[in-house]
Amino acid sequence: MGIISWIVVGLIAGWLAGKVMKGRGYGVVVDIILGILGAIVGGWVFGLLGLGPGRGMIGSTIVAFVGAVILVWITRLVKKA
DSSP states (O other), rough: OOOHHHHHHHHHHHHHHHOOOOOOOOOOOOOOHHHHHHHHHHHHHHHHOOOOOOOOHHHHHHHHHHHHHHHHHHHHHHHHH
């Protein structure tokens, strides 16, 4: 995937993670960063579970979304502490 695709996937995944985690998000830039980092975390988690990361834009978005949800959850835990 190209850089534009990664940005689009990151934006979608970060925005979805913010909505699912009952927040208002962190803004477009941070949502993109969370989504892209979420793709890395999601790929790692899916690898640990023996699952493939998925193919195409939808599979990448799902993996990035799962990772972004994990990252949002961790950041909220750290903020509470």
